[in-house]
Amino acid sequence: MTGLAEGAAVVAPAGSPAAWAWLMAVVPLVSAAVLLLVGRRLGRAAPWVAILSAGFSLTLAVWAAVWLAGREAAERTVVHTVATWLPAGELEVDWAVLVDPLAVAMSLLVTGVGLLIHVYSLGYMEHDSDIPRFFAYLNLFLGSMLVLVLGESLLTLFVGWELVGLCSYLLIGFWFDERPNASAAKKAFVINRVGDVGFMIAMFLLFGAIGSLSLVEVLPAAEGLAGGTLVAVGLLLLLGATGKSAQIPLFVWLPDAMAGPTPVSALIHAATMVTAGVYLIARMSPLYVQIPEIGLVVAAVGAATALVAALIAVAQNDIKRVLAYSTVSQLGYMFMAVGVGAYSAGIFHLLTHGFFKALLFLAAGSVMHAMADRGDIREMGGLLRDLPITGGTAAIGTLAIAGFPLTAGFFSKEEILAAVADTAGGEVILAIGLVVALLTAFYMARWFALVFLGPRRFEELDHPPHPHESPLSMTLPLVLLAVASLGGGVLNLDPETGVLAGWLAPSVVAFEQTAAIIGHGLLEAIAIVLALVGLAAGVLLFRAGPREVSASAAPAVRFAQDAFRVDELYRAAIITPGHWLAVGLTWFDERGIDGAVNGAGRATSGLATAGARLQTGFVRSYALAVLIGTVLLIAGLVGVWMAAGDGIVLTGGW
Amino acid sequence: MSVPAGYYLILAAALFSIGAVGVLIRRSVIVMFMCVELMLNSVNLTLVTFARINASLDGQVLAFFVIVVAAAEVTVGLALIVNLFRLRASTDADQVGALRA
């Protein structure tokens, strides 16, 4: 491999797309600013400004991809410095872009899906009063994500990292008049920040050991780092990644984030932002490859999260929440992949998941649009007839996520499971991965069945909605994404010889087989069977409508519905004690410290008052004081004289 | 038989004490002044006695100083007392407590 890890970075030739790549990020940022400042005045043109910017970025990304593809593999790691940024003492970071296969792949995903969602939003947000602001935030998000993906330094990556956090805050809380939305936005930001602390500390460690945060210098130096540093950095970056990618323990913000408009969910939480964590670990593959035991920890976190989230998803009744937990679960798969060292498999799943999850979310949005913004799937049913395009594309998405043979999801999930099966110590993870595959097929089939199949339960509501298919601006992206979900598999038909694997070779370390837990053929067969069984079970069990939960299963179902009470756990274990700590400190501040200050003041006043009592105004007491003072003085003098000399001599008589 | 010097000193001390106690105890400002005079005179006696004992004139000269100062002080003091009487219609020292903190 001849890439970053070997220090094979090349400076961008002038005029090449790599030299212009920074515009990919900057143009949407500028148009966001424009829309925020004068958006209202632009009226109907506002969304088109945003769409044009997104289109521009996509064009630039495509151009960069084509150009990079035309270069020799050894020369596909290109850097371009735009300006200096932070020359703070020994720290020197520039605004610079890194154009390499991984970055380009990510930018294509971000700009491609991003553009589709911009177009979708035209229709979805048509009746909203705040359209310019929405599109401004969408652009801001696009630009920020591109900063993240194209950043040449860990610090510029971090800038993008936090900015997308800001954007998710702005977009989740877009309809901020409702308190729950605002609260969900704040929760997302704060929890992300917890992960960010891990990221920052990892950067401190790396800087301390290497003296630079530039990827061009850090990645080649990863080999020489001390074991302790590697482990610490690996775990801390994992913490950061779990924040962004909603893994255990920091996943609690994602389901609440469904409070935002559905295009937001599609863009941020399905296709792009949450994948930043996976991207980070893949980008740092030269480091992780040195610490395979930490890689197993990463994979274990992913597996656990995948399982927990899948179990929760089975019990959810909100159309978007099912998808939200499904995202968390699929992200778990990606973590499993990058954990065992199959970085290109992880990125592959990242891409395919981007397609079908965005598709599913946009379809959900389409359904909600038709259902007058209702979201409870128990009150839907039979919508395939009214929303054929939405339903059809949603079916394709469901098949893809379940891993139905020949869909994009099938190939990417297979590759991950195969990689886990080829990793020493991956037995449990593999088992979990297979169980999750079954669960995924099951709950997605349930989701599809309850929404699109069976009796039309919504007609029994008080004010039944009258569903109709969505406009072209919404259905076109659905169709395009469905095509991608079906055909996306061609990106990497085979883990070793696939297009993607070859493309990513300069950017990420190749997977190395360390065991053979189970044969690939057998594994594939098991996975297919599980997917088919899950799908069949889900459809058969739920095509007639929601089922009653048996009394014995009810507590378990309730537990899953409450998302394993993790929020309550955090509240009890962290938030409440933290609250009492703050209360205590405030009390201490006001009574203790300020009390001491005020006490000093009072003591001084007290002393003064006591001293003032000497001023009685009585002449006689003053006289007494004079007398006593004089006596004391004389006694003192006499004493001094007697001690010093021979005493007082009275000479002679008369 | 000449009177031993000690007797003079004891007399002076007694006069001084009487004067001091008088200043502290009596309320009438005029009596206080008289007591102050008593103290001053007792000091004079002491000075003269010591001058005699030491056969020097220093004590006597100092006694003259004291007499002059006493005279000046009495002048100013009596003027204050007269004004005070005009103001308060009383010569009670306890009445002048306006400087109380």
Place this chain on the structure above:
Amino acid sequence: MADVPLLTLLLAVPAAVALLIAVMPREAVRPIRSVAMGGSLVTLGVAVAVLAAFEVGQPGFQLEEEVAWIPQWGISYRLGVDGISLLLVALTAFFMPLVVLAAWHQHERAKGFFVALMAMGAAMLGVFLALDLILFYVLFEAMLVPMYALIGIWGGKQRRYAAIKFFLYTLVGGLLMLVAILYLYWSAGAQSFDYDVLRGLELTGTEQLWLFLAFFAAFGIKVPIFPFHTWLPDAHTEAPTVGSVILAAVLLKIGGYGFLRFSLPYFPEATISLAPWMLGLGVIGVLYGALVAMMQRDIKRLIAYSSVSHLGFVVLGAFALNQTGAAGSVVQMVNHGLSTGALFLLVGFLYDRTHERAIAEYSGIMRVTPVFGGLFLITAMSSLALPGLNGFTGEFPILLGTFAAVPLAGIAATLGVILAAIYLLWAYQRMFHGPVEGRAVGLTDLTPREIGVVAPIVVLMVAIGLYPGPLYDRVNPTVEVLVEEVVAVAEGADVATVDQTGDPAAGSDAPIELDAPAGSDLDSADDDDEDEEVSR
């Protein structure tokens, strides 16, 4: 142009304007404020000229002016500017016209008000420029009187208490520093109050320790460092808007400036041995200030405690004793001035309309006044150090430097960014989001004048966030020399040193052992608030 005494001019203009206003009739409010505005703009112009005349890359003092003042006592009038003070001078001059504009409709006793503002301006500029210790001290204490007047006369309900508390607290610190200064003059044998002469003194370790503590009394109170911070919330809440802005934007910087200008170069051994304690106090300030801020019901008080928290970072950067941290510290002082100044200005606009500072009284402001809400959000984001805005460009180098010095302190301080997000976003959400209720009903959005006051600050926030290079270019040379000087003393000395080049893996032995009090504080602070969601 080369011979114009720019620095004296910088002081003289506001002082002269103050005198001018003092003799104007008190009813002539409009001419008074126009004169004030004119004067502050001229001052800003002179400051720009100073910026232009400053030679980047030169670490020492520039544009020096020296006149013997009281030569019999070794007191001279000496001014100069270097990398550390240049930015602070610019910050002060930048804020003066903004503050005058913000106070444009101050009609009650306007004359005295503007005299106080101008006098403060002159004194503050002087403090940053003075290179003679008596001159420095005089101006340091001179700042107190106009501020005391601003709080005590034009302040809120508890203004007398707050003003006296502020005045006495700061004065006491100053007096202790005076004692130290006099000691330097007499016992150390300097016989001069000149900055460079005193810097060259050879002092014993014990002398340095006591002198450091005396200077710490003055600067620590000014920063403010825990536990000497309790004057700040009262002063900020009771001060009029403009008073709070000046207090936050400039006055608080004098503490950090003092440490870098005096404590570090004068008492290097004491600095090194006390650095762990100072780092501990800095960490405590960051976390404690943030935690207490969360509990505040008054928005101004919340911002006041957030100041305590943010200035904890400045202390960390200064005592990390490496270049990155120290440079970050200086830049962070500027950044804090901008963001906290803007916050107080914005809150002041709100208060002008409603005379209500309680957070709970507001809901849904963003819906009613989007411009105000948007500017407030940007400022809040700057305050919580969002990358892309100025706060991050100061905080990150500080954290990096602190981690390199004492990893545990760096980790603990980094937790502060979570807390900052919590209390700022909680307040923002409570006041700006949600249905329109309470005092938010009927609010009018910002007037052009008000936007004109805040917009330049916001522009700077974004500009510095994206391109802080020019700032750092001016700070780096001076800081480099300073840190080298201090660290050089450590080589060969038996005290623990701070080392930038080590490989401080987390959990492995840190170069400096944190003493128990600081350590235990950090431990307890470590397990608080991972994700605090405060829903009230």
